[in-house]
Amino acid sequence: MTRSLVSRSDARVAPRTPVRSALPEIERIRNFGVVAHVDAGKTTLSERILVLTGRLRRAGEVHHGNTALDHQKAEQEKGITITAATVRCLWDDHALHLVDTPGHVDFGVEVVRSLRVLDGAVVVLDGVAGVEPQTETVWRVADTRDLPRVVFVNKLDRAGASFERTVHEIERTFGVVALPLVVPVELQGASEELVLLDVVAGQLLRWTDDEGRVLVREALPSSPSSALRAFADASREALVETVANHDDAFAELWLAGSASTEALVAAIRRGTIARRVVPVLGGSAFQNRGVQPLLDAVVSYLPSPLDRGEVVGVSSEETTEDDAELPRRAPSDDAPLAALAFKVVHDRHGALVFVRVYSGVLREGETVRRARDGKTFRVGRLVRLFADRREPLSAVHAGEIAGLLGADLVTGDTLADPNHPIALESVHPPEPVMELSVEPERSKDRDRLGEALRRLLVEDPSVRVRVDEETGQTLLAGLGELHLEIATRRLREDHGVEVRLGRPKVAYRETLPSVIEHAAKLQKQSGGPGQYAHVVVRVGPAEPGEGLVFSDRTVGGSVPKAFVPSIEKGLHDAMTRGPL
Template sequence: MTRLPIERIRNLGIIAHVDAGKTTLTERVLLFTGRIHAAGEVHDGTAHTDHHPIEQAKGITIMAAAVSCDWRDHRLHLIDTPGHADFTIEVERSLRVLDGAVVVLDAVAGVEAQTETVWRQADRHGVPRLVFVNKLDRPGADLARCLREVDARLGARAVAVTWPHVVDGVLVGVIDLVALEERRWDPGGGDQRRPATELSDNLMAARERLLDACADEDPAVLEALIEGREVTSATLWAALRRATLAGRVVPVACGAAYKDVGVQPLLDAVVALLPSPRDRGDVHGVDGGARPPDAAAPLAALAFKVVFDRHGQLTFVRVYSGVLARGAQVRLARGGRTVRVGRLVRMFADQREDVDRLEAGELGAILAVPITGGDTLSAPAQPIVLEAIATPEPVVRVAVEPVTGDDRERLPLALARMIAADPSLRLESEPETGQTLLAGMGQLHLEIAAERLATEHGVQVAIGRPAVAYRTTLAGATRLDVEHARQTGGPGQYARIVVEIGPAPRG
């Protein structure tokens, strides 16, 4: 892929509640940008970003997958993230290194529990975002209700930029509310546009809300509206972009990814409204200092994810400034070690494309170099330490027991690699029962961890409920007062013993 200027790069994540259609949307993005020739499907295990055998078998995303594609002379580095709450670490570390996000909503279900969780994660990282209301072809789909829920439950000012175009009860395309154009996708003729003719009351109300948001952002738009003059699409997009980057509005596109509806207008909105690495500004170190998003600046990069496979360790990195080049010496913040970068690749799901360098604003991976997830890579002579990635505390624990003696020998290394790759897993030892406990974010998380131990590391384990260490304590307090007196003709004996006993405070 040809290297593009940093202003034309968009690093974004697809985030949502489970089953909102993230992976299906990602497949259509890859299809319509020409990156693939046929879209894979989640239900038959052919989705490109769900490449792990467990994902294909269960029909859910368990690991974030990175892909790249081009749209309208822009490079999109896209990460498809899991929607299940058990794999929240994948969303957390993806948002840590991304510049923007597309939040996918199910048009029937609206805002759901995990939608609120990923929204808070994006808020915490200050990530500008768009919303894509998906599955508008389903019975019960309601875009207007979704817009109200984004306002009420997510605390955002939702502004629709596209509206469903329905003919005889069938979703056939969308209407661009900025240009007031009908847009359909014709497999034979591509993206078809024509002036919108059927303008419903709901559509015009959404258009008025969009114009109001632009007028709040740009006095020139307000003046034109007051005077009854037309405002160009370019002016409206520019006003929306400023409001989106500042977090004052959240643009909402709509469609049905599975039916190939609304994907191209969404891509146009991504390019027009989401930030480039340059827009995000300097990256700051925890101990002071900053680096600009410029290839000419000293290197500053973050290792945000580690994966182990049959080829060894694969470390995913985001380059914030400078250049990460093959063969270069870089300093690791943890321990102050200097390591040599060997093979560099750009990832497309599980496929690898060798590259000579990664420049500021780009995502890629380093092969076969021992780097800890969350570590900072910098120029040896100009070190910097970037903020590490927050790891959630585990909430569920299971006892882990190797099945055979060979499994027992291989288990420590396998668990160490799994925890390095997924820091939301934690290994604990229970001294009173002697059990080894694996802690994680939920029952599904731990079941899949056990399955991956078997399939990826060849270690069979049995998991079960942790044993309970029962303790005996006194039910109540008592006092014993005993006197002893004995006279034998001599001095005699006398003693008094007082004993008080009761339960100790808990803990």
């Protein structure tokens, strides 16, 4: 394998990385998303990562509207990320597939479908604000995918920021064991400078240039009376003890007095991948302080596709969820192809499908099977993604993320070897909460509006379109007012259809506050054995967004099974409307 040219953070300058290099081994791949509450600094952090890994010469700024990742016009105008951007870069001989996701709640589908195909996450927190509402939302989404994560406490250069308070808030809010690995320290005569302590290595981290590219590692004072030395020793002792409490192998080494730094790093990696611990690092993305150690942490602690293990297909007509015959694919080029389309966009070049390959190799010109309907098609052009730029590829290997041009696919489609079919779990977008009416400005554009809405549904599965049975209006539903604003803007700018909007209608989510039980008896005697039935319907609240969970617990045959589907349908119909 040809090794890349990017050095670790103990180098003074990270040299520029060639865009094309030999394929890294699968254990050297890291697929991760950058997630957070809006304005926590995700895109600023991602831009600095691209500079340090050589993909950009100079970082753009969100407030200037010139970032490489927020390339859409609406993103640049509003200063927020609207659609997830994917880029591949290299660090320390590892291939990083980074996905910068939106932080605004209205664009939660981008987080859901991105984390569906990623192996880990970097959660960015504002060191002043701490854990915010959308932080909790994206954390729950990561929990549903069982994703290991690393936390970056950002904006520690600002007044009111507190690393220690944020760490405690992480533990209290999410019930996790946080491991402070890179923490801020105060030095005499350096009040304006953000200096960090690498707790694992026992070194000070300082940057000697304004752009934050030149990182210098300094030894700690040797004097036992030094307050800085005492703080560093206490921090490392607390870290080692916490890791030992959650890793038996490391605990044995620690008790034997032979716990090396390498053993500590390995134990932290095991604990992170098993989700027993969460590494936490501090810094300032805007000042480019702490980004190199974060990249080192991504490489050292987040899993490779190999660590995530084999992917399991979903049940079909021939199998059940408990069936041991469910198809499985190992993360290897030698296994049959299994890939998932997790995003579709349309532009002037046509359809671009974002694909994660779990096993096998997706090659240009080869025939693959679409699991949704069993149809086969020939793979068109493959590209490596860099925001809105594309770099040609001949093949996409196991563990990689890339783009497929011109394919007739939707979000959640599985691509498989025709001789070894498999269907992977799809993408489950959040349900819409608001809708408004949408009509073409000109009646002759009605057909064009229909086609534009069809494409919009393919691109954004969290959008819903329906026709009101009473008024005949076309209703567009989404995750919030901003979501619908951007959706209608795309109808105008991307599809050239001028539309007129009606008043938003909020779709209230209702449920029962408690369990309610209703019983009915039938007792009829007219000669012979007679008729008797006792039916109880018990209805109660479910988890938010779970919908109707129906359970048939009839026994004895008094209620014919043929009646059960009608009962379930009646309950579904009753759920469509409520008092609000």
